[in-house]
Amino acid sequence: MKAILLSATCVLLAALLAFSNRVDTDSPDKKFVMSAADGGMLEVKLGELAAKKAASAKCRDFGKTMITDHTKVNGELKALAAKKQISIPTGLSAAKQQQYDSLNAMSGEKFDMLYMNMMIASHEETIGLFQTESNKGQDPDFRKWADSKIPALKHHLEMAKRLLSEKTTGTAGN
Template sequence: MKALFLLTICTALSALLAFSNRFAHEKQFITKSPDQQFVMEAAEGGMLEVKLGELASQKGVSNEVKSFGKTMVADHTKVNDELKALAQKKQITIPTAIGAKKQQKYDSLAALNGEQFDMLYMNMMIASHEQTIGLFQTESNKGEDAELKKWADSKVPALKHHLEMAKKLFKASPGAAKH
């Protein structure tokens, strides 16, 4: 029953992520240049990583999840600060808080406890980093601003490292063995 519940949550989050990716992709052509859209999405995603990391360092059951959360806070705070400075230089206004969809993700995780919290957090980190790697690689390959392209490219190795760490923790978690 517990495994079915977690599978249902993971499936729902995957569908939500796919829908939000499609909406964000379509929206960029209406309102902003691809470079501006990248900065906006990267800024909001980075803020969510920090908030989720803070939550994991407080509510995580395993020491590994708590430690991973702290790493996400430290690494993404540094990257967020770099992005803020770069955006300011490029005269791009970035959001100061996460939007409603990302807040829903945060709220859904905050409502959980125990192994369910750890499992969903690590699952979210896998999905989030996969999405973020795609976002940064797209900017690196197709962006128009040379400085943003170079900056995005320089962050991909660390994002890939975070993804691998998240996958290892997810596979090692007690609930993962039940799937």
């Protein structure tokens, strides 16, 4: 009888631990994860386009930086989400795919200008998303993780603004 009671207690405890490590399916934290994953995938895919298609070397290099940095962050998010039993999407949302398609249709200087404008808008949006999670998220792990990424996102934003400014003032060079 003790063995049955002990086994039942262990099963119940394991179920409670598994449940406590889950994030509510409609929680703000899950919405953050989905949005962050979608944005992160877009950053990588746009970076891949820029690395191939950008007219200026600086834009190509910026694209390579986005690939490297956001691939790393995307992996971290995927691992943390998996711990919380959240599956992240493997493809872009329709809205993000449309952004990708519009950039892919461009070439030359028009490509560079649109890419840098997209990077500024995307990073501003992402910083807001991460700040909201950092300040108001319910899950302490996601809050801490989001907070730790804000400085790098702000750095990317400043890099993008600087590069766009150089392009619009004609000081960019190759």
